């Protein structure tokens with residue numbers, strides 16, 4: 086197979102320095118790929134591309150199929166509600182996968198055995214972004230749920246569980262209130278689930294599900310849910326595992342895929358060489374697996390692990406402030422370990 | 424003032440035995456009130472009232488203004504999506520208040536200093552229950568947000584904070600995605616907030632807000648949010664404070680109020696004398712305060728506290744199974760302590 090070309094969007098705020106760190110580590114790990122950069126987000130907007138995503142960037146992203154993305158800021162006035170959501174929807178990335186594994190004791194957590202994968206529908210729900218003002222005082226937002234959309238993500242979750250020897254898939258929605266929309270999701274979950282008798286299946290209402298996850302995450306394995314619920318519970322899972330700063334994600338569609346950290350562009354700490362590149366780095370590990378480079382992926386993952394375990398950590402996860410290293414120094418250590 | 428008459432709906436599942444326990448404690452505490460019972464829920468449905476709420480029950484509830492409610496089950500076929508939601512909406516109970524205070528070490532929690540009040544909009548949002556099928560495969564649900572609805576609940580939260588010497592109110596919604604609906608809530612929060620300069624104010628996106636709450640609840644004081652988010656984060660808060668079994672709530676409107684536990688009717692453990700009446704009991708303490716009987720309220724609350732602190736607890740919060748007492752025995756101990 087020929088050497089793949091991926092697209093890199095360096096992003097806004099802390100994005101560029103995280104991206105530099107990750108590219109440095111990718112090179113050191115021996116990843117077989119070429120990188121084409123595009124400018125997306127506030128950066129592109131300020132350079133005169135009013136939409137925040139220039140047509141040439143779309144072309145590159147479409148052509149290369151795999152996008153590694155730093156956190157971006159949606160420019161006010163770009164006409165987009167959220168560039169992140171636009172990328173997901175335009176590229177048909179229906180699955181947002183967020184594995185959350187504790188790395189204890191290197192990164193302190195109350196739940197050292199936590200190992201959860203959240204599989205989140207990524208195109209529908211309230212994220213359709215359809216809002217309108219009915220009267221001066223009444224506004225509505227449309228929550229959209231489709232049968233094919235539910236089926237695709239539920240099937241993805243069960244297939245993922247099967248392929249990765251996961252024992253249980255838990256469905257979480259609010260179908261006692263939204264009987265038609267969320268009820269459809271649960272119905273599809275039960276139907277599709279029948280084809281996976283070897284996998285344990287559980288259905289929980291999202292309120293109690295989120296509460297149990299927050300209090301006892303080790304009771305969970307794979308969770309499949311709708312877009313907004315997935316947004317909320319994946320941040321909960323990442324935070325209680327140690328930090329949202331290490332949260333990684335894959336946005337996967339039939340033809341394209343996008344890899345990004347779970348956190349935002351944190352403009353207030355941009356340019357200070359203090360941000361943690363771990364979220365984006367672990368997302369790039371997911372990307373390597375997606376590209377079929379499992380060996381490189383595990384080498385890079387282990388290098389990251391060895392680094393944090395040796396006490397080399399950015400300030401957000403450092404043992405104490407004076408022991409923290411900078412973004413570049415952290416990346417250099419990972420590169421050296423890989 | 425004349426002795427108030429309240430309505431009691433004993434509820435389904437574990438509801439009747441919880442209600443008996445609570446009535447026993449109310450009497451022992453010297454609460455000045457008379458009780459009129461109504462039959463609501465599955466119970467009423469099975470007795471032939473197809474709606475689950477007989478007209479005479481509505482009359483009583485409307486007349487007495489204050490309703491103490493055990494958990495109920497919405498009968499399939501009653502035509503109601505949720506009797507709980509119908510009660511809230513019909514009575515105009517726009518505010519759902521859920522205080523969550525750790526009771527450590529009596530009830531173990533990782534967060535012994537937790538003391539959070541969640542104030543949840545209780546009539547609007549996706550709970551309007553407007554769903555319809557667009558095509559065979561596409562279903563939508565309407566999320567409805569109004570300016571007066573936002574203003575009322577935000578004002579309630581600030582007034583509550585002021586009256587109770589709370590330091591901070593945190594607003595949590597997803598206004599980076601739902602810019603019109605959730606954006607309205609945030610805008611109203613900031614506007615109304617200007618009239619309360621003595622109170623700290625904070626705005627967080629619900630995903631990161633829920634994550635921070637789950638990981639570090641002591642950083643929060645009063646939280647104000649929309650219906651569905653409030654549903655999720657109040658279960659999280661209750662669970663990490665020790666148990667959803669002790670979660671109490673007040674549903675408050677301009678003219679009526681309803682007090683209920685946060686948990687459900689748990690039909691599988693009904694009739695076994697093992698359910699924990701604490702959620703409903705602490706809700707009745709909120710009711711006593713609402714009725715202006717603050718002395719009785721604090722006496723009953725202290726009696727409850729003394730009971731759990733002395734090691735007398737139902738099985739869900741007991742130190743060990745063989746040390747657990749039954750619902751009736753727990754109530755008897757609280758009554759004795761009050």
Ligand SMILES: CC(C)[C@H](C(=O)O)[C@@H](O)C(=O)O
Pocket residue numbers: 167169170316347599600630
């Ligand atoms: C930035 C925002 C659009 C996004 C979301 O809500 O999905 C973020 O919170 C996430 O989880 O990736």
Ligand SMILES: CC(C)[C@H](C(=O)O)[C@@H](O)C(=O)O
Pocket residue numbers: 261262292505507508654685
């Ligand atoms: C039973 C259900 C309708 C209810 C809700 O969603 O509000 C419950 O979860 C609660 O929090 O009181």
